[in-house]
Amino acid sequence: MKENKKIPPATVKRLPLYLQCLDLVGDDEIGISSSKLAELAKVNDAQVRRDLSYLGTLGTRGVGYDISTLRNQLQLELGLVEGWSAVIVGIGNLGSALAHYGGFREKGFGIVGLFDDDPKKINSQVAGLVIKPLSDLEKYCEKFNVAIGIIATPGEYAQGVADQLIGCGVRSILNFAPVLLKNVPDVQIRSVDLSQELQILSYYLDRPVLKAVD
Amino acid sequence: MKENKKIPPATVKRLPLYLQCLDLVGDDEIGISSSKLAELAKVNDAQVRRDLSYLGTLGTRGVGYDISTLRNQLQLELGLVEGWSAVIVGIGNLGSALAHYGGFREKGFGIVGLFDDDPKKINSQVAGLVIKPLSDLEKYCEKFNVAIGIIATPGEYAQGVADQLIGCGVRSILNFAPVLLKNVPDVQIRSVDLSQELQILSYYLDRPVLKAVD
DNA sequence: GAGTGTGAAAACATTCACAGCT
DNA sequence: AGCTGTGAATGTTTTCACACTC
Numbered sequence: 001m002k003e004n005k006k007i008p009p010a011t012v013k014r015l016p017l018y019l020q021c022l023d024l025v026g027d028d029e030i031g032i033s034s035s036k037l038a039e040l041a042k043v044n045d046a047q048v049r050r051d052l053s054y055l056g057t058l059g060t061r062g063v064g065y066d067i068s069t070l071r072n073q074l075q076l077e078l079g080l081v082e083g084w085s086a087v088i089v090g091i092g093n094l095g096s097a098l099a100h101y102g103g104f105r106e107k108g109f110g111i112v113g114l115f116d117d118d119p120k121k122i123n124s125q126v127a128g129l130v131i132k133p134l135s136d137l138e139k140y141c142e143k144f145n146v147a148i149g150i151i152a153t154p155g156e157y158a159q160g161v162a163d164q165l166i167g168c169g170v171r172s173i174l175n176f177a178p179v180l181l182k183n184v185p186d187v188q189i190r191s192v193d194l195s196q197e198l199q200i201l202s203y204y205l206d207r208p209v210l211k212a213v214d
Numbered sequence: 215m216k217e218n219k220k221i222p223p224a225t226v227k228r229l230p231l232y233l234q235c236l237d238l239v240g241d242d243e244i245g246i247s248s249s250k251l252a253e254l255a256k257v258n259d260a261q262v263r264r265d266l267s268y269l270g271t272l273g274t275r276g277v278g279y280d281i282s283t284l285r286n287q288l289q290l291e292l293g294l295v296e297g298w299s300a301v302i303v304g305i306g307n308l309g310s311a312l313a314h315y316g317g318f319r320e321k322g323f324g325i326v327g328l329f330d331d332d333p334k335k336i337n338s339q340v341a342g343l344v345i346k347p348l349s350d351l352e353k354y355c356e357k358f359n360v361a362i363g364i365i366a367t368p369g370e371y372a373q374g375v376a377d378q379l380i381g382c383g384v385r386s387i388l389n390f391a392p393v394l395l396k397n398v399p400d401v402q403i404r405s406v407d408l409s410q411e412l413q414i415l416s417y418y419l420d421r422p423v424l425k426a427v428d
Numbered sequence: 429g430a431g432t433g434t435g436a437a438a439a440c441a442t443t444c445a446c447a448g449c450t
Numbered sequence: 451a452g453c454t455g456t457g458a459a460t461g462t463t464t465t466c467a468c469a470c471t472c
Contacts, residue, residue, distance in 0.1 A: 007417075010463060016413040020394065034429060042397060045431095046465055053433060061432045061471040079416040082222055086412075093311035100307060103392050103409035109416075148412070149285040172415045178317050180234065183256060188418045190411055193318035197228040197404055198300075198362070201386045202323075203221075205361055211255045224441060247453065260456095262445055275449040275454045337471060432471080439464070449454080 007077070011051045017041050018051070019074045022067055033064040056183075080108040085144045087170075089111040089161045091121055091131050091152030094176055098152055099193040134164065141168035148172045155179040162189075171178040221291070227266045231255050232265070233288045236281055247278040294322040299358045301327040302386075303375045304367030305335055305345050308390055312366055313341040326352075326358040348378065355382035362386045369393040376403075 007015075021040040025032060033120055034052070034119070038045035052058055055073050059065045065148065075081055086104070088095050091114050098104075114131045116122065121131050140146060149165035151158050151173060158177035165173060166187055175181055175191040183189065221229075235254040238404055239246060246407070248266070252259035266279065267285050273279045277286065289295055300318070302309050305328050312318075313328055328345045335345050354360060363379035365372050365387060372391035379387060380401055389395055389405040397403065 008463070012417050013414060015417070016407070016410040019413070020392075020407075020410070024394070035431080039243060040394070042394070044465065046301070046434095046467090047463090049432060050434080050464080057433075059432050062430050063472065064431065077417070077421050078413050080413065080421075082416075082420075084416060094309050097307035097311055098408065101408060103407075104412060107409050109412060113253065131386075148415060150412075172419050174411055174415055178234075180254070180256070182237075189416055190415050192316075192406060192408075192411055193234075194312065194315060194406075195321050196230040196234070197388055197406055198235070198318060198323060198364075199292050199294065199321060200226060201362060201388055201402055201404050202296075202298060203229070204228050205386050206293050206296075207299060210398060222441075238461050249453085258443060259453095260445090261441090263454060264442080264456080271455075276452050277450070278453065430472090432469105434469090435467095436460090437464105437466070438462105441462070442460080444459070445457095447454105450452090 011054055012053055014041070014043065014047075015074055015078055018048070019071065019078070021116065022071050022074075025067065029067060031064045032070070034059070037065070043085045056082050069139055075108070083108055083110060084147040085112045086148035086150055087115060087137070087140060087146050087165075088150045088152060089115045089134070089137075089165070090151060090157070090177075091126055092114040092152065092154075094212070095150075095152035096126050098150060098176075109148070110144075111142045112146065115140075134161070137164060138168045141165075146170055148174065151175045151177055153177055187200060220363065221268045225268055227286055228255070228257065228261075228265055229292055232262070233292070236285050236288075239281065243281060245278045245280055246284070252377070263316075279292055289322070296363040297322055297324060299324045299326045300362035300364055300368060301325070301329060301351070301354060301360050301379075302364045303329045303348070303379070304365060304371070305330040306366065306368075309364075309366035310340050312364060312390075313343065323362070324358075326360065329354075348375070350378075351378060352382045355371070355379075355384060360384055362388065365389045365391055367391055375427045 021037055021201040024040055034048040035045040038048045055077050058070055058073055086109050088098050112124055114129045115134050115137055116131050117134050122133050124131055151161050153161055155177045158179045159181060162173055162181050166184055172188045178193050178195060181189050235251055238254055248262040249259040252262045256339055267354050269291050272284055272287055300323050302312050328340055328343045330345050331348050336347050338345055355406050363384040365375050365377055365382055369391045372393045373395060376387055376395045386402045392407050
C-alpha cells in the first residue's frame, strides 16, 4: 500500500480537474504557471499552489511547473498508473454509454467485463465486450483482480449488485442508480445521482445571483 | 423571483438527499426525528437540524418534523414546484438513458425536447419524444420556456451546444460531456464528469483508511 | 521580475452541548 | 422525557500577502 500522507478531500476532488486542464494547453508549451492553470480550472491561483504543494515541491520559483512532471505526479497520486480493472453491471442505455466512454481507458482504467441478468442481453456485444450473467461475476473478479464496480442498474437491483460486488472482493463502487447504498467498512462508495444534480441546479435557477459550489 | 435568503451551498447539496430519504420511510409514519433522518442520510443529526433550520422553523420540539410539511418545504425551496422544462441535446446512449430516466419527471422536471444533429437519428423516437435537429432548438425554447439544458454530446460539440442553449435564453446547464465549459455570467453550469468520479475513487482505492468527502 | 511555497487571516462547515419548548 | 433550534467550539477550506528562489 501507498504511503498515507493525507491530502485534503477538497483537494483530491480537484486533482482530476488539473489533469484535464493540462491536456488543454498546447503541445509546444513545456511549463505552466499557477495563475494560468487557475484560469483554466476556474479556481483561485493560491488554491492551485496550495493543492499542488500537497504533492510535494513540484514547481520552480520564478518559473512555474513543468507540465510533464506535473502530469506524472498527478497520475501517480491519483493511482492512475496502477491500471485498475473495472466491471460495469447493468447494460441498459447508461451502462452502454459507460462502456463506450473512451475517457476511462484513456485515464488508465480497464473495463474488463459487462454484466446483466436480462437473458435478451446476455452474450450480445457492447463496445467489443460480451455481456455476461451476474453468476460469472466472481470468476471475472478473481481472474482480472477487479478493483472497481460500476453500477448502472435500475434502483431496485443496485443494493443486491453492490452486495455481490463486495462479496467478490471489490473495494470501490461507483453507483449511478438513484438509491442510497449501505455503507460497508473499507469499501469506498461514490454515488452520482442524476436527478439530484438537476435539483441542485433548480435551486440556483431562481437565484441567478448566488453562486453554486463545486 | 424568489426571496434570496441565503442557504449555504453545502446545505443545498444535501437537500435533495433529505427529500430522497423521506421517500424511504413507511407511508404510515407521519413524523420523523432529526436523528432518524440523519441515520438514513448518513450524516450527523446536528447537521440535519442545522440544515433544516435554514428553511424556517419546521420542527416541533420534543416531537420532530412532520414528514409532509418537510417534503413540501424541501420541494418549495429547491424550486421543484415550478415545473421547469428541460431539453436534452445529444441522443446517444447517455442521452437516451437520461430521456428514459423517470426520476426527472417524478421530481417535477419536464423533458420537452430531444435534439441531435445526426440525420440518422432525427425524427426517430426515444422515450416517446421525437428527436429534432438543433436548428429547432430556439423554437422549442420559446414555446416551452425551457429553463434547463442537458448536454450529453461528445466533448467536441459541447461548447457549441452550450453557446446555442445560452443564446436561446437557457440559464441553467447540466453538462455530461467531459469538457470544461466557458463560464457565462448569470448562467449556472454544473458538470458531471464520469471519468473524474472514477479518478477520485482511484485515489482512495490505495488508501482504505481514509474517508472521501461527499 | 516572475512566480512558487506557505504562514497567517478569513471564510465556511461541522459538531457539541444545552436551554427551551411540547 | 424527548427532541428541536442554536450559541459556542472545533475543524476544514479558501484566500491573502509576502519571503524566498530562480
